[in-house]
Amino acid sequence: MNRLSIAVVLGLLALGCAQLGVRQPECDSPEAEEAAYAAQDYLNGQHAHGYKYALNRIEDIKILTKPNADDIYVVEVDLLETDCHVLDPTPVANCTVRPKALTSVEGDCDVVMKRVGGVLTVTAFKCKTEESTEDLCLGCPTLLPLNDTTALNFVHASLATFNNNTVNTTYSLLEVGRMSTQIVSGGPRYLAEYVIAEANCTDDVCVPLNDVMASRGICTAKGLGAAHTVDCKMFSVMVPPQDANSTGGSHIFPRVHVHTQNMTRKHGLRHHKLTSLHDPHATGLLSSESASESAEVVSVATPAVLNATAPAPTADTSSASVSGEVPVAVVKRDVPDAPATVTDPVLLIAPCPGRVRFF
Incomplete structure (x- = not known):
């Protein structure tokens, strides 16, 4: 390459660097x-x-x-x-x-x-x-897989307790958020968080309502097997947007996975x-x-x-x-x-x- 060509190439490179x-x-x-x-x-x-x-x-x-x-x-x-x-x-x-x-x-x-x-x-x-x-820390709760059988049984037992204390409405499991266990005297103590949704029940089989107006909430359950407590906080169904720059509209719930017996691979996490x-x-x-x-x-x-x-x-x-x-x-x-x-x-x-x- 002659000197003129080299000069042209270097000039083009310099121009490109200057522009970006x-x-x-x-x-x-x-x-x-x-x-x-x-x-x-x-x-x-x-x-x-x-x-x-x-x-x-x-x-x-x-x-x-x-x-x-x-x-x-x-x-x-x-x-x-x-x-x-x-x-x-x-x-x-x-x-x-x-x-x-x-x-x-x-x-x-x-x-x-x-x-x-x-x-x-x-x-x-x-x-x-x-x-x-x-x-x-030693003795702190440790996370369990989201498809842990014993922990899921604890989730269903605590949800049954919550449904027994509600009137006119039955809730079904929508998603497990996290489950953990802690070793204490008397056996493993479980701590679970899961999302529930208003359900339509037929012959003891309950299915979450596919309706944006259906009530939903998150439950926290703690305890040793049958000796547990459960507290559920219900979400607002529709709320005004929080952003002052928004042009309007409402918060509509997205779909989330409904847990069944056929767990996908992600639930081993x-x-x-x-x-x-x-x-x-x-x-x-x-x-x-x-x-x-x-x-x-x-x-x-x-x-x-x-x-x-x-x-x-x-x-x-x-x-x-x-x-x-x-x-x-x-x-x-x-x-x-x-x-x-x-x-x-x-x-x-x-x-x-x-x-x-x-x-």
Whole structure:
């Protein structure tokens, strides 16, 4: 290659680099938190089983800019499982993160977004969900598989106790959220959380009503076999949206899996996973760590405007099986208040990862 050709190639490369810019704001900046909370809300909206997740830490953020094109946000976030089920309309900000002593569950997610018309649009993501095994105490409750036979018998026994104390309404098991056991004097003590729904019963066979107006709730049962207590909190069926930017509408419950005797493979797990969806071949922007992990690949297409507390989709998108296309979420929400000014020179040199919100 002659000198003129080399000069032309170097000139073109320099021009391309100048046109594509990369910004990395501080992970605790308002811009980063806006993107992280938008990612949190969208991921909860795609999560059709188990519990909502809350933002714990922003690990990294990069913003790719190009003239006459939408900015692309690449965000890595750590999330923690809360005690609010996905059917619970309570905003995530008002939910309690599970302490480590009760076996916390963590979500590690990479999310790719575009800012279009002032709002953030999710185009791809990848999540890994796992238990936190740090700082577990001796004698603390330990999680059981969601298809543990003895624990499920305890669930059904406690539900029968609850139904015996209700009037005019019978409830059926809709989903087991988590089950754990603790060794105490007298034998294993069980702790179970499960979702119930108003049921239609015929000849002692009860089936959850397939009606958005049917009452639903979450029950917590504790005890040793027949000696147990059970407390159930019913959800509101329809509530106004929480996002002030929303244009209206109501919170409609998504479908959740109804447990039967034919358990799928995902119920050998001890907790519900965040839905794993990504499209690395189209974006090429997911981290190498996420790209190396096995998960289902689903394109993200067909934009749909969602509010900041968007419900899960009506289609069953459990972590065990994913099919069809998932709509892009366009999320617009207020930017959280900026954190206090940090003067630590180490943080100024390394603006990421950001602060830890819980543990």
